[in-house]
Amino acid sequence: MNRDEAKNILLLYRNPADAEDPQIAEALALAKNDDNLAQWFEKLCARQNALREKFRQIAAPAGLKEQIEAAVKQKLGQAARTTQFDEFKGRLLSALRYDLEKIIFSRRNFALATATVIVALIALATFWFRPQKGDDTFAIYQNQMASVALRGYAMDFMAANPVEIRSYLAKNGAPSDYNFPAALEKIPVTGCAIESWQGKKVSMICFRTGKPLPPGQQSDLWLFVVDRATVKGAPVTSMPQFTKVNRLITSVWTQGDKMYLLGTEGDEQTIRKFL
Structure with a gap:
């Protein structure tokens, strides 16, 4: 496993329990002996923790679940009708405000699952981060x-x-x-x-x-x-x-x-x- 492969795997890491996965365990072991990878992984964990904290402090507005479900169905329906799935992935990734530029869709099932999560985040970001009157004060x-x-x-x-x-x-x-x-x-x-x-x-x-x-x-x-x-x-x-x-x-x-x-x-x- 090289550094880039380890980064792609560590993007899936969420908590210490994930270390039981053989691939994640191998990537973590590599990070212990690679200062560059260790620094990258530390920044990744810090961003994830900061994002989780921000999400915890936001109360979900009424009807948000239905909005997300509708957005997911619409986007996945569009993806199913096109043969250019890579282009679809690219559009989703570019829409994210959070740094996911290093994600590589190595397996089709994982790609579909990740696309679903990304669409949900886009729906949330659209609701939470859209400019409101007076937001520039x-x-x-x-x-x-x-x-x-x-x-x-x-x-x-x-x-x-x-x-x-x-x-x-x-x-x-x-x-x-x-x-x-x-x-x-x-x-x-x-x-x-x-x-x-x-x-x-x-x-x-x-x-x-x-x-x-x-x-x-x-x-x-x-x-x-x-x-x-x-x-x-x-x-x-x-x-x-x-x-x-x-x-x-x-x-x-x-x-x-x-x-x-x-x-x-x-x-x-x-x-x-x-x-």
């Missing part, structure tokens, strides 16, 4: 980014070099022409992620302040950078504004055409040290 943006930091995320790129992080963000079309406050430049970076806001990319730069962290947590200070024009009601001042969002204290300011949101757990005195 500053308050919504602030709460959404704070939730990303507090509820768990997977870094898209891990690095201790700020130059490498900036290069990665630029290469992937996320805001990269940002400026750190002088105090923040002294804080070690751990990596970055690219979040989404109203169809636009948000750069999330992760820092570690040096205080003890819970197991598995790699950062405790986060900076979000977005084009100011995409956030309705964004502050126009370069003076930081402080707001408590759940456990997170946030500082928001604008500079040029960018809006910055810095967040960490604590109070205003805590976050002022990084400005």
Whole structure:
């Protein structure tokens, strides 16, 4: 089994009980001896856990089950009428907002089952994530980014070099022409992620302040950078504004055409040290 084959198998991993499957057990064993694969698998598990947590916090609206069933029947009916099943799979995968780009449909039965799950997720995403009136306001943006930091995320790129992080963000079309406050430049970076806001990319730069962290947590200070024009009601001042969002204290300011949101757990005195 090579690395790519192991990745395809580990995409099926959901909990430790799955390790009893011989193929999954072999892939897990390979990951223990392959740093690249181990890092990829760690990110995969983090994304799955974050997604599960978000799903648990969303109450299913009335009639959602019927909407999903109707969507599944319609999409699978269309798939059955076409001989270009690979094209159908591609359309489904591209519609997903979650990263499933590495899935390979190795068996027809698995392909059909996976397609069913994907259609269900598309139906859910259409209902939950469609733009609503007022969804582009500053308050919504602030709460959404704070939730990303507090509820768990997977870094898209891990690095201790700020130059490498900036290069990665630029290469992937996320805001990269940002400026750190002088105090923040002294804080070690751990990596970055690219979040989404109203169809636009948000750069999330992760820092570690040096205080003890819970197991598995790699950062405790986060900076979000977005084009100011995409956030309705964004502050126009370069003076930081402080707001408590759940456990997170946030500082928001604008500079040029960018809006910055810095967040960490604590109070205003805590976050002022990084400005």
